Amino acid sequence: xxxxxxxxxxxxxxxxxxxxxxxxxxxxxxxxxxxxxxxxxxxxxxxxxxxxxxxxxxxxxxxxxxxxxxxxxxxxxxxxxxxxxxxxxxxxxxxxxxxxxxxxxxxxxxxxxxxxxxxxxxxxxxxxxxxxxxxxxxxxxxxxxxxxxxxxxxxxxxxxxxxxxxxxxxxxxxxxxxxxxxxxxxxxxxxxxxxxxxxxxxxxxxxxxxxxxxxxxxxxxxxxxxxxxxxxxxxxxxxxxxxxxxxxxxxxxxxxxxxxxxxxxxxxxxxxxxxxxxxxxxxxxxxxxxxxxxxxxxxxxxxxxxxxxxxxxxxxxxxxxxxxxxxxxxxxxxxxxxxxxxxxxxxxxxxxxxxxxxxxxxxxxxxxxxxxxxxxxxxxxxxxxxxxxxxxxxxxxxx
Amino acid sequence: xxxxxxxxxxxxxxxxxxxxxxxxxxxxxxxxxxxxxxxxxxxxxxxxxxxxxxxxxxxxxxxxxxxxxxxxxxxxxxxxxxxxxxxxxxxxxxxxxxxxxxxxxxxxxxxxxxxxxx
Amino acid sequence: xxxxxxxxxxxxxxxxxxxxxxxxxxxxxxxxxxxxxxxxxxxxxxxxxxxxxxxxxxxxxxxxxxxxxxxxxxxxxxxxxxxxxxxxxxxxxxxxxxxxxxxxxxxxxxxxxxxxxxxxxxxxxxxxxxxxxxxxxxxxxxxxxxxxxxxxxxxxxxxxxxxx
Numbered sequence: 086x087x088x089x090x091x092x093x094x095x096x097x098x099x100x101x102x103x104x105x106x107x108x109x110x111x112x113x114x115x116x117x118x119x120x121x122x123x124x125x126x127x128x129x130x131x132x133x134x135x136x137x138x139x140x141x142x143x144x145x146x147x148x149x150x151x152x153x154x155x156x157x158x159x160x161x162x163x164x165x166x167x168x169x170x171x172x173x174x175x176x177x178x179x180x181x182x183x184x185x186x187x188x189x190x191x192x193x194x195x196x197x198x199x200x201x202x203x204x205x206x207x208x209x210x211x212x213x214x215x216x217x218x219x220x221x222x223x224x225x226x227x228x229x230x231x232x233x234x235x236x237x238x239x240x241x242x243x244x245x246x247x248x249x250x251x252x253x254x255x256x257x258x259x260x261x262x263x264x265x266x267x268x269x270x271x272x273x274x275x276x277x278x279x280x281x282x283x284x285x286x287x288x289x290x291x292x293x294x295x296x297x298x299x300x301x302x303x304x305x306x307x308x309x310x311x312x313x314x315x316x317x318x319x320x321x322x323x324x325x326x327x328x329x330x331x332x333x334x335x336x337x338x339x340x341x342x343x344x345x346x347x348x349x350x351x352x353x354x355x356x357x358x359x360x361x362x363x364x365x366x367x368x369x370x371x372x373x374x375x376x377x378x379x380x381x382x383x384x385x386x387x388x389x390x391x392x393x394x395x396x397x398x399x400x401x402x403x404x405x406x407x408x409x410x411x412x413x414x415x416x417x418x419x420x421x422x423x424x425x426x427x428x429x430x431x432x433x434x435x436x437x438x439x440x441x442x443x444x445x446x447x448x449x450x451x452x453x454x455x456x457x458x459x460x461x462x463x464x465x466x467x468x469x470x471x472x473x474x475x476x477x478x479x480x481x482x483x484x
Numbered sequence: 485x486x487x488x489x490x491x492x493x494x495x496x497x498x499x500x501x502x503x504x505x506x507x508x509x510x511x512x513x514x515x516x517x518x519x520x521x522x523x524x525x526x527x528x529x530x531x532x533x534x535x536x537x538x539x540x541x542x543x544x545x546x547x548x549x550x551x552x553x554x555x556x557x558x559x560x561x562x563x564x565x566x567x568x569x570x571x572x573x574x575x576x577x578x579x580x581x582x583x584x585x586x587x588x589x590x591x592x593x594x595x596x597x598x599x600x601x602x
Numbered sequence: 603x604x605x606x607x608x609x610x611x612x613x614x615x616x617x618x619x620x621x622x623x624x625x626x627x628x629x630x631x632x633x634x635x636x637x638x639x640x641x642x643x644x645x646x647x648x649x650x651x652x653x654x655x656x657x658x659x660x661x662x663x664x665x666x667x668x669x670x671x672x673x674x675x676x677x678x679x680x681x682x683x684x685x686x687x688x689x690x691x692x693x694x695x696x697x698x699x700x701x702x703x704x705x706x707x708x709x710x711x712x713x714x715x716x717x718x719x720x721x722x723x724x725x726x727x728x729x730x731x732x733x734x735x736x737x738x739x740x741x742x743x744x745x746x747x748x749x750x751x752x753x754x755x756x757x758x759x760x761x762x763x764x765x766x
Contacts, residue, residue, distance in 0.1 A: 123494040217492075222661065229664050230660075233669060267558065549754070555661065556662055556750060563731040586751060589754035
């Protein structure tokens with residue numbers, strides 16, 4: 086069998102020819118293709134989430150020395166299905182003084198924004214629903230709708246906890262959007278394209294050493310930390326801090342509407358992992374991907390699931406930050422470092438160094454900026470610890 | 485180009501309709517037994533005291549304002565990053581000047597202790 | 603043909619949302635209608651094949667400015683103040699003024715000779731915008747940064763909590 090014919094694009098071409106063969110007009114064919122593509126993305130997203138929830142629960146169980154789900158189906162695989170069925174039949178409680186329209190719109194918008202993000206994710210070379218010119222900015226735009234959904238839910242529930250959750254949305258999601266975007270800006274600067282497929286394609290050199298995670302490690306670190314905050318995972322889960330504000334903005338939701346927030350949370354996690362995999366880990370790039378294009382799908386899922394697992398790992402290991410620590414960390418550490426990095430990368434690229442040297446110099450500058458940043462962080466931390474010690478040490482009365 | 489946005493448009497229609505369809509479907513099979521206690525505001529079983537709305541700190545608003553400024557800055561930097569390969573060194577200095585201006589705003593906020601959570 | 607149908611639908615949607623912004627009785631709902639209006643305008647930009655403008659519209663207007671407005675409403679007003687009443691005694695004057703403004707704008711726009719071309723939209727529009735930011739339009743570009751700086755300092759001065 087010819088391995089090079091193992092290609093997802095071939096399925097698309099076959100479907101196109103099949104439709105054209107029926108003698109329909111080109112426009113109708115295009116409409117049907119788009120509709121099928123959109124439906125496939127939706128179904129893909131929903132099935133993926135069922136798997137992701139199982140994966141995270143199993144993983145969290147193992148990390149915290151528990152078994153995790155193990156009753157329904159082999160290895161507890163059907164647990165999520167059972168939960169989904171339960172949520173489908175649950176009573177839907179709407180608090181009597183909630184703002185009904187906004188209250189019902191919020192979970193729909195939360196799902197809407199994660200499903201929309203799937204449209205620009207390249208699963209393999211050119212296997213992407215819409216490879217638009219403004220891919221990276223498109224992701225930023227749909228992300229903006231997500232924070233709006235959380236704000237709406239927080240306001241419309243007419244609940245103090247939900248409202249506090251809504252305010253924390255602004256504090257956290259908006260603040261961390263800035264380092265996230267600045268970190269995504271740097272690979273765009275290197276490649277000169279905002280197309281997601283183009284960004285993955287640009288990382289094919291030197292058998293994986295061309296991935297931006299090697300040449301721009303600092304940008305990746307900033308991206309990853311900011312993405313943890315964007316998906317509301319510990320140590321940044323102040324939006325739904327159980328011990329303070331019960332569940333945050335989705336406290337009043339029950340039944341299917343709660344399920345939609347839950348689904349949006351997990352899918353958003355994976356979407357950010359997939360963006361990270363595409364922009365920094367080479368996306369579908371890997372050995373022999375040019376000969377056998379279908380391998381790209383495997384590489385892409387391996388990388389995105391790896392990042393998802395790291396997110397889950399961080400979530401189960403770290404304690405929650407305080408709100409002042411969270412805000413300072415964003416505005417006083419991540420944002421300045423991202424801005425400095427942008428300037429350095431721009432200057433280094435304009436020196437037009439020969440190919441391997443450019444990467445090495447970029448790597449060194451990244452490490453240098455990170456070390457300088459960390460030393461500043463350490464110094465201010467020591468100062469803060471010293472100050473708090475002085476404040477809390479009781480003065481011993483003189484004898 | 486519009487073909488790709490056609491797909492995105494269809495996806496948008498499906499993605500916004502789908503949650504409503506499922507919630508509508510559950511309306512058919514789920515129990516509906518509202519009562520005043522169940523529908524009251526959930527505050528861990530305690531009775532709600534006073535109005536939901538209480539005075540919140542204005543500092544949240546300050547962060548939102550700083551966010552707007554940096555958001556617009558990023559919007560300006562993206563086209564520059566895409567055009568980066570075709571512009572000269574002088575253009576790079578211009579872009580860095582642009583960033584330095586905003587970094588000054590950040591330094592100002594820092595010095596004025598606007599970013600300390602009090 | 604399809605494009606025209608989509609345009610008409612989107613135009614109706616945008617106008618409906620704009621009307622909702624004006625006549626909605628709850629301030630929060632007015633803000634949400636405003637978000638809808640912005641989204642409609644963004645779709646119109648997509649129909650004009652101005653991708654960058656469309657995403658900027660969503661990111662800046664929905665992601666930043668509308669969020670700010672919604673947020674200001676949440677900060678300053680309780681949800682329990684149900685009817686804030688968008689319509690007062692001067693509504694007919696405002697409506698008349700709006701109609702006059704619309705007529706004047708329509709007249710003006712129909713008189714302006716817009717440069718048009720039948721050529722397709724070039725593929726690298728964003729790169730062109732970017733190189734013109736640091737080329738022809740470098741002064742406005744830098745002035746924008748000063749403007750943003752001033753806005754930020756002003757925001758800090760106004761919104762900072764004063765102690766003592």
